[in-house]
Amino acid sequence: MESESVAKAAHCLLLPFPCQGHVNPMLQLLKRLEHEGVRVTLVLHRFFSKKFHKIPTSIATEYISDGFDNGGFEEAESYKIYFQRSRQVGTQTLGELIEKLYRSGNSVDCIVYDSHLSWVLDVAKRFGILGASFLTQNLAVDSIYYHVKKGKLQIPLLEQSVLLPGLPLLAPKDVPSFLCDNESYPAMLDYILDQFSNIEDADWVLCNSFYELETDVAEWFTKILPKLRTIGPTIPSMFLDKRLEDDDYGCALLKSEECIKWLDERKKGSVCYISFGSMATLNEEQMGEIACALRDSDCCFLWVVRTTEECKLPKDFVKKSEKGLIVTWCPQLQVLAHEAVGCFVTHCGWNSTIEALSLGVPMVAMPQWTDQTTNAKYITDVLKMGLRAPADEKGIVRRESLKNCIKEMMETENGKEMKKNALNWKTLATKAVDEGGSSDRNITEFVSTLLDI
Numbered sequence: 460m461e462s463e464s465v466a467k468a469a470h471c472l473l474l475p476f477p478c479q480g481h482v483n484p485m486l487q488l489l490k491r492l493e494h495e496g497v498r499v500t501l502v503l504h505r506f507f508s509k510k511f512h513k514i515p516t517s518i519a520t521e522y523i524s525d526g527f528d529n530g531g532f533e534e535a536e537s538y539k540i541y542f543q544r545s546r547q548v549g550t551q552t553l554g555e556l557i558e559k560l561y562r563s564g565n566s567v568d569c570i571v572y573d574s575h576l577s578w579v580l581d582v583a584k585r586f587g588i589l590g591a592s593f594l595t596q597n598l599a600v601d602s603i604y605y606h607v608k609k610g611k612l613q614i615p616l617l618e619q620s621v622l623l624p625g626l627p628l629l630a631p632k633d634v635p636s637f638l639c640d641n642e643s644y645p646a647m648l649d650y651i652l653d654q655f656s657n658i659e660d661a662d663w664v665l666c667n668s669f670y671e672l673e674t675d676v677a678e679w680f681t682k683i684l685p686k687l688r689t690i691g692p693t694i695p696s697m698f699l700d701k702r703l704e705d706d707d708y709g710c711a712l713l714k715s716e717e718c719i720k721w722l723d724e725r726k727k728g729s730v731c732y733i734s735f736g737s738m739a740t741l742n743e744e745q746m747g748e749i750a751c752a753l754r755d756s757d758c759c760f761l762w763v764v765r766t767t768e769e770c771k772l773p774k775d776f777v778k779k780s781e782k783g784l785i786v787t788w789c790p791q792l793q794v795l796a797h798e799a800v801g802c803f804v805t806h807c808g809w810n811s812t813i814e815a816l817s818l819g820v821p822m823v824a825m826p827q828w829t830d831q832t833t834n835a836k837y838i839t840d841v842l843k844m845g846l847r848a849p850a851d852e853k854g855i856v857r858r859e860s861l862k863n864c865i866k867e868m869m870e871t872e873n874g875k876e877m878k879k880n881a882l883n884w885k886t887l888a889t890k891a892v893d894e895g896g897s898s899d900r901n902i903t904e905f906v907s908t909l910l911d912i
């Protein structure tokens with residue numbers, strides 16, 4: 460009876476930004492809210508839902524349109540056109556969805572939306588619904604963008620370093636890439652900054668980070684945004700506090716290939732795992748340098764090369780051997796949790812970064828763009844659990860540099876020290892989400908607001 464009345468009390472829509480790196484943390488929050496007795500509906504962009512390899516049937520799912528139902532960003536003529544039209548059509552179709560739900564007696568109390576979809580807050584307000592903005596990048600990056608949006612940091616950042624409250628001194632190479640080069644992707648930069656156009660009006664601001672990880676910047680930010688709460692790492696409980704069983708991500712854009720059996724046959728700490736996430740595209744020269752670094756390294760390797768990137772591999776490169784395995788997609792958390800994995804060469808997407816620190820895996824940072832440059836700075840200088848592979852004047856990380864970084868991580872005392880630091884972060888991350896931890900308390904506080912409605 461009790462759970463029935465709770466279920467009636469709160470219905471929350473969760474609306475992720477349509478890409479893998481944004482849907483994963485939202486799904487974890489969804490499962491946690493469900494676990495606490497909140498009724499949740501996942502709202503997906505229609506084009507995005509078609510890309511999924513699997514969406515669990517247990518998740519109540521609804522759809523909205525962004526005006527590009529067949530291809531999303533890829534269908535639009537430009538980012539600018541996509542962002543304008545998706546805001547307009549999204550506003551309309553989300554409103555229609557809420558009305559439809561009302562008519563079927565399924566009224567909505569709160570919408571948790573990816574902060575990149577800031578227009579959702581206007582829709583929530585129009586219907587008198589609570590709006591919770593979900594920051595899927597970390598507070599350091601959010602703070603930098605916030606300062607730019609509020610006119611407190613002038614861009615482009617050329618030569619000068621930046622010092623902001625609660626953050627280390629950031630050289631131009633450490634700030635989000637769009638702030639140094641604000642001309643290549645002006646529409647994308649505007650869109651990113653727009654996360655902070657109305658954030659003060661959100662009823663809640665949730666962030667996929669944890670207090671112990673970003674204490675100083677969290678303290679500063681909560682003075683500006685009193686409703687800001689860290690709720691991460693939003694990775695499946697089975698990899699952290701183990702409170703929820705059989706709790707994998709559940710939604711995947713791509714089908715994972717078998718690689719755990721291959722890892723099972725490798726020695727503890729002997730494999731270097733390489734992945735550049737779901738979006739980054741490397742040029743052929745860079746792919747060739749990575750291939751040679753891996754071929755010439757003493758360690759084994761597991762390398763994720765998405766199907767769209769495979770044509771850039773050197774023609775004669777062997778895809779499966781004793782030493783190495785190339786897959787098009789893998790169950791990354793299981794891979795990072797595997798004892799054979801000794802280090803992770805990463806593009807430093809925030810999910811990959813927080814997953815690696817939650818599983819105690821040291822990293823070699825090869826940031827490509829956006830927030831990844833700032834995450835790389837954190838991995839090396841703040842978390843002290845990795846090295847940044849130096850790039851040359853063309854922006855390419857050469858084979859010798861990468862090989863040396865991998866060797867240092869896997870074979871030296873310095874590498875051992877970083878592994879120790881990584882394991883320390885793993886402990887702190889687990890504590891944050893475990894019962895009574897900082898993120899757990901913040902989620903409980905958020906849930907109690909929903910249940911009080």
Ligand SMILES: O=c1ccn([C@@H]2O[C@H](COP(=O)(O)OP(=O)(O)O[C@H]3O[C@H](CO)[C@@H](O)[C@H](O)[C@H]3O)[C@@H](O)[C@H]2O)c(=O)[nH]1
Nearest residue numbers: 480483595734736737738763788789791808809810811831
């Ligand atoms: O073979 C793979 C490779 C990746 N993943 C998962 O895919 C996600 C990738 O996310 P992330 O590391 O954040 O990279 P992107 O997909 O590139 O994410 C985009 O979104 C992030 C969150 O905003 C940003 O930090 C990144 O810079 C941006 O590129 C992670 O959960 C991984 O576990 C897999 O499951 N299997």
